[in-house]
Amino acid sequence: MKQDALNKQIWLIETILQQDGITLKEIKEKWLKSYLNDEQKDFDRSTFNRYRNTIQDIFGISIICQNSKYYIDNKEDIQNNILKKWILNSFTISNFLQEWKPLYHRISLEDIPSGREYLRDIMEAMRQNRQISISYQRFQNDIEKHYVLAPYGVKIFKQRWYVVGFCSELKDIRIFGLDRILKLQRTTEKFKFPTDFNLELFFSSSFGVFTDKQIERVVLKTNEEKMKYLQSLPLHHSQKEIKTEDNYTFFEYFLRPTYDFRQEILSHGAEIEVLSPNWFREEIQQIVAEMHKFYS
Incomplete structure (x- = not known):
């Protein structure tokens, strides 16, 4: 067209x-x-x-x-x-x-530079239900690893593209950042796409791309200014406003308190306080204490 x-x-x-x-x-x-x-x-x-x-x-x-x-x-x-x-x-x-x-x-727009050169090959492999072979290097180390992946879908989060699929070597559904892929090749090996897999449902209980935590009830406390921000742009589809008192608003979520969600909470500074679960609150406290050492 x-x-x-x-x-x-x-x-x-x-x-x-x-x-x-x-x-x-x-x-x-x-x-x-x-x-x-x-x-x-x-x-x-x-x-x-x-x-x-x-x-x-x-x-x-x-x-x-x-x-x-x-x-x-x-x-x-x-x-x-x-x-x-x-x-x-x-x-x-x-x-x-x-x-x-x-x-x-x-007019200033956000660029999404990461891994765009691999998108077309991944999408074509998805269309044909063919496996892809990737050379992958995590940001945490210089070790290059090789994986064969049945690409189920792609996701964009925080200006980065990710491919989701079943990894033959790890025998599980895994998520790989395209900006960490060193080399990608479409193979001739076909795979059967599972009819019960739904990408949106796969991430529905997550904020971001990590799925390594259990779903929990999370309660956040915000000031009036941040309350309006969250009302206009919810952190997650499960967000629910449960009460307002003394110029503070309390929000409830049912999601996985993963690394991505933790980083999002920290990005709001003192405007958001985690009330529960307790382990998540303590995790935030520990990070804030470490940060305090840098500036004290």
Whole structure:
């Protein structure tokens, strides 16, 4: 599909999403003002219907009509489907940057430099259900190790890409950072993708990429300013506000208190206090005490 047509379809999705019902006439009026319509062409019904069908086929997004107004039928599905939302947001940002091209020097975006050169090979191996062979070196040492992996999926976290899959040598599902891969090769060996494996479910109880802890109830105490921050951007989908007293708010989570989660808590400094579980609170205390030595 041509990029121009794809951009217009993303524009149509966004235009309908932003309205509580919109008529074709209103869509046409907005199209006449769009930066994508540099030729000032009309958005006729046949084009609309063609894009509507393509959007359903490619993105699985249904545009329905009720009382002459158009709506996104499965808006909640878009919000709940992380991959669909990520793809849609990526294209939307691309369109946004094209629209405001003269302001490029005033827009700063995060780069994701790690391991991009391996993504295409991994995705192709996933598509063909073929194993990959990797040479891997952890940040903690200079030892190069070799693994054969059945790639189940990929995940991005904190500007780093990770591949998740069954490792033949370790006989378990493992996670490898792409920025620690020294060499990657697709093999001719095929694997059977387990039908009961769900990547989103695999990480659902984790913050980040580590899964090496048991799921526990975690309670955090925050000040008023941080409370608003967490309300607008929850740390985890299990986040629940349980009470507010004396200008402090208490949040409850059910997750794995892993290294990634610990680092996130520490990044908020004195604005977040861990109340439970006790072992996790003591772990944070110990790290804070070590840090205090550096500055005392």
